[in-house]
Amino acid sequence: MNCNSLRPEDVGREIVLMGWVQRRRDHGGLIFVDLRDREGITQVVFDPRIGRQGHERAGALRSEYVIAVKGNTRFRPEGMTNPKLPTGEIEVAATELRILNSSKTPPFQVEDDVDASENIRLKYRYIDLRRPKLFNNLVARHKVAQMTRAYFNDLGFIEVETPVLTRSTPEGARDYLVPSRVNTGKFFALPQSPQLFKQILMVAGFERYYQIVKCFRDEDLRADRQPEFTQLDLEMSFISEEEIFSMIEGWIVKIFSGLKGVSPRPPFPRMTYGEAMDRYGADRPDTRFGLLLTEVTDVVAQSEFRVFRQAIERGGIVKALRVPGGKDLSRKELDDLIEFVKIFGAQGMAWIKIQADGWQSPIAKFLSPDVQQGLIDRLGIETGDVILFVADQRKIVNDSLGNLRGRLGRQLGLIDPDAFNFVWVTDFPLLEWDSNEKRYTSVHHPFTSPFESDMDLLETQPEKVRSRAYDLVLNGIEIGGGSIRIHQQEIQRRVFQALGISAEEAREKFGFLLEALQFGAPPHGGIAFGLDRLVMLLCGCSSIRDVIAFPKTQKATCLMTNAPSEADVNQLLELCLKVEGDRNK
RNA sequence: GGGGUGGUAGUUAAGUUGGUUAUAACGCCGGCCUGUCACGCCGGAGGCCGAGGGUUCAAGUCCCUUCCACCCCGCCA
Numbered sequence: 232m233n234c235n236s237l238r239p240e241d242v243g244r245e246i247v248l249m250g251w252v253q254r255r256r257d258h259g260g261l262i263f264v265d266l267r268d269r270e271g272i273t274q275v276v277f278d279p280r281i282g283r284q285g286h287e288r289a290g291a292l293r294s295e296y297v298i299a300v301k302g303n304t305r306f307r308p309e310g311m312t313n314p315k316l317p318t319g320e321i322e323v324a325a326t327e328l329r330i331l332n333s334s335k336t337p338p339f340q341v342e343d344d345v346d347a348s349e350n351i352r353l354k355y356r357y358i359d360l361r362r363p364k365l366f367n368n369l370v371a372r373h374k375v376a377q378m379t380r381a382y383f384n385d386l387g388f389i390e391v392e393t394p395v396l397t398r399s400t401p402e403g404a405r406d407y408l409v410p411s412r413v414n415t416g417k418f419f420a421l422p423q424s425p426q427l428f429k430q431i432l433m434v435a436g437f438e439r440y441y442q443i444v445k446c447f448r449d450e451d452l453r454a455d456r457q458p459e460f461t462q463l464d465l466e467m468s469f470i471s472e473e474e475i476f477s478m479i480e481g482w483i484v485k486i487f488s489g490l491k492g493v494s495p496r497p498p499f500p501r502m503t504y505g506e507a508m509d510r511y512g513a514d515r516p517d518t519r520f521g522l523l524l525t526e527v528t529d530v531v532a533q534s535e536f537r538v539f540r541q542a543i544e545r546g547g548i549v550k551a552l553r554v555p556g557g558k559d560l561s562r563k564e565l566d567d568l569i570e571f572v573k574i575f576g577a578q579g580m581a582w583i584k585i586q587a588d589g590w591q592s593p594i595a596k597f598l599s600p601d602v603q604q605g606l607i608d609r610l611g612i613e614t615g616d617v618i619l620f621v622a623d624q625r626k627i628v629n630d631s632l633g634n635l636r637g638r639l640g641r642q643l644g645l646i647d648p649d650a651f652n653f654v655w656v657t658d659f660p661l662l663e664w665d666s667n668e669k670r671y672t673s674v675h676h677p678f679t680s681p682f683e684s685d686m687d688l689l690e691t692q693p694e695k696v697r698s699r700a701y702d703l704v705l706n707g708i709e710i711g712g713g714s715i716r717i718h719q720q721e722i723q724r725r726v727f728q729a730l731g732i733s734a735e736e737a738r739e740k741f742g743f744l745l746e747a748l749q750f751g752a753p754p755h756g757g758i759a760f761g762l763d764r765l766v767m768l769l770c771g772c773s774s775i776r777d778v779i780a781f782p783k784t785q786k787a788t789c790l791m792t793n794a795p796s797e798a799d800v801n802q803l804l805e806l807c808l809k810v811e812g813d814r815n816k
Numbered sequence: 817g818g819g820g821u822g823g824u825a826g827u828u829a830a831g832u833u834g835g836u837u838a839u840a841a842c843g844c845c846g847g848c849c850u851g852u853c854a855c856g857c858c859g860g861a862g863g864c865c866g867a868g869g870g871u872u873c874a875a876g877u878c879c880c881u882u883c884c885a886c887c888c889c890g891c892c893a
Contacts, residue, residue: 254855256855261852262852263855311851337826337843338826338827339827340827347828348823349886350885351826404891424893448892452892456892630889675893677893774886784885790885
């Protein structure tokens with residue numbers, strides 16, 4: 232029996248309900264209380280003619296008091312039903328009331344449409360979590376976890392827990408460190424992912440492993456990034472990309488059908504990394520709308536416009552974004568877009584409005600008729616368009632126009648809010664040049680298998696080597712990524728070498744993996760999903776904080792517990808640790 | 817490390833060019849009310865305007881410093 236279970240057929244039953252006082256409406260002679268529990272709301276009437284004691288006590292009720300009510304279910308009087316409530320046709324006429332606990336006046340009301348600021352919501356998270364929206368988000372998360380376990384259990388996967396106290400590995404994100412008391416001066420690291428352990432489990436012959444697991448990365452936070460987050464992590468032996476894709480698609484179908492009643496139809500579209508970067512300016516393309524990027528470097532190379540020419544001479548490129556109907560963008564709006572691309576390193580942005588009576592643009596006079604015709608042919612320009620250009624190094628052009636594309640998609644209302652567009656992104660490069668560290672680093676991670684056909688390039692043109700890595704992208708957000716791994720020690724050795732990781736360092740940091748690869752490691756691969764992000768998208772939220780029970784603030788603190796806190800002197804002594812200096816001072 | 821938005825009553829917000837006693841809504845407290853469901857009506861309390869410093873006859877408002885929340889860049893294999 233809960234506050235959402237009584238219906239007309241229950242009329243006449245004597246029942247007991249317990250819950251929280253959502254609202255009290257005191258009419259003097261008659262008191263109404265909306266009684267709330269996690270399931271819903273039932274109206275309770277305290278009528279002195281029915282329960283004198285209950286009516287007297289009900290006068291003391293306040294918001295969020297916890298009560299138990301005994302009473303009889305009855306129809307509401309003619310015309311007094313409340314169609315907004317599933318229980319709106321009935322009410323409970325209270326005969327007895329027990330106040331199980333009182334409550335201070337809550338800092339904000341327990342309603343979905345209260346817009347309390349996030350800091351107060353986080354401080355009083357237990358009140359925030361009473362709101363149906365947030366509660367239901369966590370229920371959805373629970374269901375996803377349960378459906379996930381059921382799905383992979385049925386496919387023969389074994390859930391294995393891997394250590395939370397493990398060792399720091401180079402590459403990747405900053406580690407959270409945990410000092411070891413027993414081993415003075417040594418530290419555990421919290422795992423950024425169970426990557427190495429799941430590969431070792433494949434060597435151990437588990438064949439199919441999965442885990443719903445916390446991962447930790449000590450990096451700056453975003454709306455979709457928390458220092459501790461949850462992955463669905465899985466790995467399989469004797470597996471191909473195709474098998475992984477279809478298995479994951481089946482999982483997505485199960486979750487979407489189970490939670491939303493509808494599901495995208497597999498197989499999901501695929502796109503190479505190269506195509507995604509070329510046309511979407513990002514490795515996580517949002518395919519819910521058009522506005523694709525087009526490279527026009529060759530078309531404008533001979534133009535008189537110095538900005539284009541210089542960018543190209545310096546090895547850069549020029550890309551254009553054709554915005555149909557964009558001529559209505561005001562000068563102010565275009566200036567805002569220019570400011571926007573500067574965030575991503577662009578020096579500026581050129582624009583052309585295609586008016587019926589000609590091209591209106593600060594740069595039109597630099598574009599010869601030949602160049603203009605070239606642009607018309609390349610971009611399929613039509614009257615009413617606005618064309619936006621960025622010329623710079625390839626990365627800056629893609630970053631700025633890719634993000635500009637997203638902004639315009641939202642601003643111009645091109646995005647169907649109900650759409651769930653999945654796309655597999657494949658054929659990532661294995662390595663990328665890190666100009667800070669002056670060496671190649673892994674695009675995915677150092678254990679990702681290169682394309683066998685590209686292996687010869689590993690020592691000669693490392694940036695040309697493609698990897699057997701793949702991401703699953705939903706609505707422009709990366710929700711999962713994985714790869715077929717290296718299972719042969721010799722290839723692993725060559726990849727480490729390409730990464731500039733010395734043999735000694737590899738032995739010291741990953742020796743156990745290298746050794747394991749020598750003991751009959753099967754070919755294997757897997758994938759990991761950001762469960763928080765997936766649930767966030769399923770719940771229509773814009774931050775993973777809304778699907779995490781107790782999230783951290785952007786400064787990586789918990790406003791409810793005030794973690795992190797200073798350590799007790801004795802704790803530090805035991806650990807032989809001393810805090811020196813303050814980076815913030 | 818950097819850019820941006822915000823911080824005024826318990827909550828959410830308004831506050832003009834620096835000028836009398838800092839507003840409103842919701843919430844809260846008291847009273848009245850037997851059919852409300854965002855109940856209604858009457859009355860009331862509630863403020864170190866994030867904190868610190870400065871300019872000024874005068875600061876919520878201008879300047880500087882700083883703290884907090886959020887969005888973003890860098891960072892996040």
